[in-house]
Amino acid sequence: xxxAGAKSTSILNYTSKGVxxxxxxxxxxxxxxxAAAIKAGCKYFFGYPITPQNEIPEYMSRExxxxxxxxxxxxxxxxxxxxxxxxxxxxxxxxxxxxxxxIALKQxxxxxxxxxxxxxVIINVSRGGPGLGGIQPSQADYFQxxxxxxxxxxxxxxxxxxxxxxxxxxxxxxxxxADEYRIPVIISVDGVIGQMMEPVEFKNMPSRNILPKDWAxxxxxxxxxxNIINSLYLVAEDLEELNWKLDKKHKLIEEREVQSELYxxxxxxLVIAAYGTTARIAKSVxxxxxxxxxxxxxxxxxxxxxxxxxxxxxxxxxxxxxLSVEMSTGQMIDDVxxxxxxxxxxxxTGAPGGSIPTTDQIIIKIKEILGVEK
Amino acid sequence: MSVVFEKxxxxxxxxxxxxxxxxxxxxxxxxxxxxxxxxLLGSTIGIAPVGCSVMAYDYFNCDSYxxxxxxxxxxxxxxxxxxxxxxxxxxxxxxxxxxxxxxxIVQVAHRGEKIxxxxxxxxxxxxxxxxxxxxxxxxxxxxxxxxxxxxxTSGKPIKISEMIATIPGAxxxxxxxxxxxxxxxxxKKAIRKAFEIQMNEEGFSLVEVLSTCPTNWGxxxxxxxxxxxxxxxxxxxxxxxKTPEEGK
Numbered sequence: 001x002x003x004a005g006a007k008s009t010s011i012l013n014y015t016s017k018g019v020x021x022x023x024x025x026x027x028x029x030x031x032x033x034x035a036a037a038i039k040a041g042c043k044y045f046f047g048y049p050i051t052p053q054n055e056i057p058e059y060m061s062r063e064x065x066x067x068x069x070x071x072x073x074x075x076x077x078x079x080x081x082x083x084x085x086x087x088x089x090x091x092x093x094x095x096x097x098x099x100x101x102x103i104a105l106k107q108x109x110x111x112x113x114x115x116x117x118x119x120x121v122i123i124n125v126s127r128g129g130p131g132l133g134g135i136q137p138s139q140a141d142y143f144q145x146x147x148x149x150x151x152x153x154x155x156x157x158x159x160x161x162x163x164x165x166x167x168x169x170x171x172x173x174x175x176x177x178a179d180e181y182r183i184p185v186i187i188s189v190d191g192v193i194g195q196m197m198e199p200v201e202f203k204n205m206p207s208r209n210i211l212p213k214d215w216a217x218x219x220x221x222x223x224x225x226x227n228i229i230n231s232l233y234l235v236a237e238d239l240e241e242l243n244w245k246l247d248k249k250h251k252l253i254e255e256r257e258v259q260s261e262l263y264x265x266x267x268x269x270l271v272i273a274a275y276g277t278t279a280r281i282a283k284s285v286x287x288x289x290x291x292x293x294x295x296x297x298x299x300x301x302x303x304x305x306x307x308x309x310x311x312x313x314x315x316x317x318x319x320x321x322x323l324s325v326e327m328s329t330g331q332m333i334d335d336v337x338x339x340x341x342x343x344x345x346x347x348x349t350g351a352p353g354g355s356i357p358t359t360d361q362i363i364i365k366i367k368e369i370l371g372v373e374k
Numbered sequence: 375m376s377v378v379f380e381k382x383x384x385x386x387x388x389x390x391x392x393x394x395x396x397x398x399x400x401x402x403x404x405x406x407x408x409x410x411x412x413x414l415l416g417s418t419i420g421i422a423p424v425g426c427s428v429m430a431y432d433y434f435n436c437d438s439y440x441x442x443x444x445x446x447x448x449x450x451x452x453x454x455x456x457x458x459x460x461x462x463x464x465x466x467x468x469x470x471x472x473x474x475x476x477x478x479i480v481q482v483a484h485r486g487e488k489i490x491x492x493x494x495x496x497x498x499x500x501x502x503x504x505x506x507x508x509x510x511x512x513x514x515x516x517x518x519x520x521x522x523x524x525x526x527t528s529g530k531p532i533k534i535s536e537m538i539a540t541i542p543g544a545x546x547x548x549x550x551x552x553x554x555x556x557x558x559x560x561x562k563k564a565i566r567k568a569f570e571i572q573m574n575e576e577g578f579s580l581v582e583v584l585s586t587c588p589t590n591w592g593x594x595x596x597x598x599x600x601x602x603x604x605x606x607x608x609x610x611x612x613x614x615x616k617t618p619e620e621g622k
Contacts, residue, residue: 044452044455044456046452070455070456072451072455074448074451074481075477075478075481076477078445078448078477079445079448079451079477079478079481080448082441082442082445082448082449082452082478083448083449083451083452083455084452085439085441085445085449085452086421086439086448086449086450086451086452086453086454086456087452087453087455087456088452089439089449089452089453090419090452090453090456090457091456092456094452108442109442109445112441112442217419217437217438217439217453217457218437218457218460219416219417219418219419219436219437219457219460220415220416220435220436220437221416221417222415222416223416226431226434226435226436226437226438227437227438228431228432228437228438228439228440229438229439229440230431230438230439230440231440232428232429232440
C-alpha cells in the first residue's frame with residue numbers, strides 16, 4: 001500500500017475503462033474533482049447523496065473499483081466522515097464530499113480528525129441555507145468552513161478555487177498538503193463550479209515534504225508499540241499541550257500557505273474582495289468599469305483559511321473603499337475588515353439563498369460608494 | 375514449576391480504572407486472550423467508544439482508536455476497507471451502541487461489514503453517572519428515570535441481538551453473560567467464534583455481553599451478579615441468535 005500517494009505521471013485517454021486522464025478534456029466540475037483526487041492517489045471515498053454534488057460520489061463509484069480503490073456510499077454524512085476518520089487513521093488517502101447541510105452533519109467528525117491530526121480532503125459544494133435551504137449555489141458556508149462548526153480550537157485549511165482548473169490543481173495538491181501538515185483540507189466550491197463544464201488538464205503539482213505515516217494503525221505485527229488514534233485527554237495540562245501543539249502548526253500554515261490573486265490593484269479607487277464564482281463576476285465588473293475609466297481592483301483569496309489578511313493590509317492609502325461581494329449576507333467581510341484594520345470603509349453587496357449577484361448590482365453599488373453618477 | 379495462568383499479552387500493564395466489580399475487566403481479558411490465542415495480536419485494530427471503556431486503547435495491546443459516540447462501526451468500516459486482512463473490532467457500551475449508535479450498528483450489519491462488535495450491555499449509562507439507557511429494564515431506576523423506567527413514556531428496553539439477527543449481513547449473533555465462570559467461558563467461546571467468522575470473511579458478527587454496573591445500580595458486586603441473573607437474563611435471553619448456516 002503506497003500511502004505517500006502514487007501520482008500518475010502518464011497522461012492517457014479518458015475512456016469508460018477507467019480514469020485515464022487526457023491532456024485536456026471537457027468535464028463537469030464535480031467529476032473533475034473526483035478525477036483530481038484519483039490522480040493525487042486517493043483510493044478511498046466515503047460519501048452520501050446530496051444535491052448539488054451527487055456527481056462526485058457517482059464518479060467515484062464508477063472509477064475507484066477500476067483502480068483497486070474503495071468507494072462506499074455511507075448511510076449518512078455522519079457515518080461517512082467517521083469512515084474517513086478510520087481510513088485516514090489507517091494511513092490511506094481518503095476523501096468525502098457533501099453540500100452545506102451535509103457538511104453541517106460532518107462537523108463532529110471533522111473536529112475529531114483535526115484533533116487526532118489526521119489528513120483528509122473534504123469537498124463542500126455549497127448551496128443556499130440556513131437549514132435545509134435550497135439547491136442553488138451559495139457562499140454561505142464561509143463561517144462553517146473557516147471557523148468550523150465543530151467544538152474546540154482547531155483549524156482546517158480551506159481552498160476556494162475560482163474555476164474547475166484551479167479546483168483540480170488545488171485538489172491534487174490538497175492531498176499532499178493534508179499529509180504534510182496532518183490536517184483536514186476543505187475544498188470550498190459553490191454549486192456553480194460543481195455543476196458547470198470547462199476544459200481541464202490534470203497536471204502533476206510540485207511535491208511536498210511528506211513524512212512516512214508511521215503513526216497509522218496497520219497492526220503492530222508485535223514489532224512496535226500500539227498506535228493510538230485518540231482525542232481524549234482528561235488531564236488539563238495534557239489537553240493544553242495538544243492545543244498549543246496544534247496552534248503552533250496553524251501558525252506555521254498561516255506563514256506558509258496563504259494564497260491570493262491580486263488583480264488590477266494599481267491605482268485602483270476601490271478594491272473588491274471576492275472568491276469563487278463571485279470573483280469571476282467581479283472581473284467582468286472590473287473590465288466593464290475600465291471602459292468608463294473607473295479603476296477597480298480585486299483581491300481574490302484562494303485560501304480562505306489561512307486568509308490573506310496581508311493582501312488587504314498592503315493596500316495603498318489611495319484606495320477609497322473595499323467592497324466584499326459574496327453569495328451570502330456577508331461572512332468573508334469579517335475577515336476583510338480584520339485585514340483592512342480600519343484603514344478604509346468596508347462595504348458589502350451580494351445575494352444569499354441561491355441567487356447570484358449580477359454585474360449590474362455590483363456596478364451600482366460601486367458607483368454609489370464612489371459617488372459616481374450612474 | 376510450570377505456569378498455569380498468566381495475564382494475556384493482549385493487555386497492557388496499565389491498571390484498569392474500572393470500578394470494583396465492573397465486568398469490563400472480565401470482558402477486556404477474555405477478548406484479548408482470544409486475540410492472543412488466535413495469534414492475531416499483531417494484526418488487530420480495536421475501536422473503543424465513548425463510555426466507561428473509552429480508555430480501552432490504554433488497555434488493549436494493539437492499534438486502537440477512540441471513536442465519537444456511537445460511530446465506532448463506521449470508523450471500523452473505514453479501517454477494515456483499508457486493511458481488509460486485519461482483525462477489526464468495536465467494543466461498545468449500551469448507550470453507545472443502542473442509543474446514539476443504532477444507525478451505525480444496523481448499517482454495518484446490513485452491509486455485512488467484516489468486523490466484529492462486542493456489545494457490553496449493563497442496562498445503564500455508566501460513565502456519565504447512571505442515566506437511563508435504551509436497555510434499562512422496566513421499573514429499573516436511573517438518574518434520568520428516578521421513579522423507574524416507564525413503558526408508556528420510554529418504551530420497552532431494546533433487544534439488540536434479536537434485532538441485528540434479522541439482518542442478512544449479520545452472520546453470527548450471540549448473547550452471553552459474564553455472571554459466572556461457566557458463562558464467562560461461554561462468552562469467551564462466543565467471542566472466539568465471532569472473530570473466526572470475521573477472519574473467514576463471512577460477514578458481520580456481534581456478541582452481546584450482559585454485564586454489571588455495581589456503582590450505578592447501587593448494589594455490591596455480588597448483589598449485582600444476582601441482579602443480572604434475576605432480572606437481565608430472563609429478559610435478555612442468552613443464546614445464539616444467528617449462525618452463518620441459518621443465513622444460507
